[in-house]
Amino acid sequence: MIRHTVVFKLKHDAGSENELNFLRAAQKLVEIPTVNNFECFRQVSEKNNYDFGLSMDFNSKAGYQAYNEHPDHIQFVETLWIPEVVEFMEIDYVRYSES
Amino acid sequence: MIRHTVVFKLKHDAGSENELNFLRAAQKLVEIPTVNNFECFRQVSEKNNYDFGLSMDFNSKAGYQAYNEHPDHIQFVETLWIPEVVEFMEIDYVRYSES
Numbered sequence: 001m002i003r004h005t006v007v008f009k010l011k012h013d014a015g016s017e018n019e020l021n022f023l024r025a026a027q028k029l030v031e032i033p034t035v036n037n038f039e040c041f042r043q044v045s046e047k048n049n050y051d052f053g054l055s056m057d058f059n060s061k062a063g064y065q066a067y068n069e070h071p072d073h074i075q076f077v078e079t080l081w082i083p084e085v086v087e088f089m090e091i092d093y094v095r096y097s098e099s
Numbered sequence: 100m101i102r103h104t105v106v107f108k109l110k111h112d113a114g115s116e117n118e119l120n121f122l123r124a125a126q127k128l129v130e131i132p133t134v135n136n137f138e139c140f141r142q143v144s145e146k147n148n149y150d151f152g153l154s155m156d157f158n159s160k161a162g163y164q165a166y167n168e169h170p171d172h173i174q175f176v177e178t179l180w181i182p183e184v185v186e187f188m189e190i191d192y193v194r195y196s197e198s
Contacts, residue, residue: 002143003140007190020197023195023197039192039194040194040195041102041192041193041194041195042192042193042194042195043190043191043192044101044191044192044193045189045190045191047188047189048188048189048190050190052195053190053192055192089146089147090144090146090147091106091142091144091147091149091152091190092142092143092144093138093140093141093142093143093152093154094140094141094143095138095139095140095141096122096139096140096141096151098119098122
């Protein structure tokens, strides 16, 4: 299992219609077939500068790659993510085990 | 539900006994009573500088606070986290919902 997460900050005003529209579009990424356990979050710690987060799990690297290359994901990145996200960080996890 | 996560980088060499000992101690935080869904991860994205992550869920702010104030957590922070972690970021999430 690979957990892909991203925290981000939008250029929109908090509570604005543009913010709402972005988050609605982001949540449609759940429909990409290899995505599991999709979650959309508000980021609430005051110890960083991000406002939202997405988290999703993939069963394999191939599933993760299929997501990255999926036309719906590419379109989302090009038409919404790049123009509307001002700051972000991707964090990907695999379960830790000794050895 | 509040999901508390932290990504971090240790001062130890990868695969060293010191690294192993730190991660074993970190995983004992699961025993603090208000902690749910505790997970210890390797961070595998090349788009950030962190090597490990912890994730845990709390049912309430009170449960989160109880964790922060728990003697086992305080001891872990003072004796291991502060001296052995060179870089970290805390990210806390609550589920996004409209309105």
